[in-house]
Amino acid sequence: MDTDSTGSDDTTPRPGTPVRGSTTGRPIMAALDLFGRRWSLRVLWELRAGPVGARELLERCDGLSSSVLYDRLRELKAANVIEQDDDGAYRLSELGADLGDALAPLDAWARRWDEAR
Amino acid sequence: MDTDSTGSDDTTPRPGTPVRGSTTGRPIMAALDLFGRRWSLRVLWELRAGPVGARELLERCDGLSSSVLYDRLRELKAANVIEQDDDGAYRLSELGADLGDALAPLDAWARRWDEAR
DNA sequence: CCCTTGCGTTTCGAATATCGAAACGGTTCG
DNA sequence: CGAACCGTTTCGATATTCGAAACGCAAGGG
Helix, strand or coil, X not given: CCCCCCCCCXXXXXXXXXXXXXXXXXXXXXXXXXXXXXXXXXXXXXXXXXXECHHHHHHHCCCCCXXXXXXXXXXXXXXXXXXXXXXXXXXXXHHHHHHHHHCHHHHHHHHHHHHCC | CCCCCCCCCCCCCCCCCCECCECCCXXXXXXXXXXXXXXXXXXXXXXXXXXXXXXXXXXXXXXXXXXXXXXXXXXXXXXXXXXXXXXXXXXXXXXXXXXXXXXXXXXXXXXXXHHCC
């Protein structure tokens, strides 16, 4: 069924690949597509602190269903943002850790957003 | 239909409000919910450069349907991230402009992501 | 041994979000 | 008047997500 052992598929946004809503292939557009999928950013967020197993991710993200979680994990893995260690738990790749850092300003913004409520 | 003239509704994430997937109301969770909706980040991205009309937003975001666009515009407006000027065009609020800045590292990351492909 | 517990994972019908195209009302300009 | 543009709404078709159940596997206890 899937000849690609990496788990990638042609619906996973990657830089250099045409993306939903944009045929330019600009990296930011691929990123906005990938992270615009529900729970995508949240899963990333929960992985910042360190490796987390799939079942614990489900507990931490109340309302996330396992089917969608595994869709996201597949996509993020195919995008080289996360990896899976030998005991099955998921963790950010080197690139993914950078992404976590890139998301810090968003966290800071959200706090200002809260104060301005 | 809607008694609130600001256009807000109880499905629009706001800081201090319980959010899909989290009852803690932590600001970042509300943000991740709001921006995890399809086209949400992209619309924000297209507004960074300045005011844009709805019909032009539709052209810039190939694949975005008008119905969803207006859902997003309503949500972002209710969240005080964007505003609408007198001639109908949309622009970032002060808070929204800060958000645009907070998203810059994501753009930088996406480029590194592209290089590491 | 079996039985329970916890894990990562898959399946599939139901609920919801998004698409896609058409239309409405308003304004401007010829 | 009528064509062209605008912001906006509607609604059936399609895609995504939910939600709960189950599978196979490994570890540990009775």
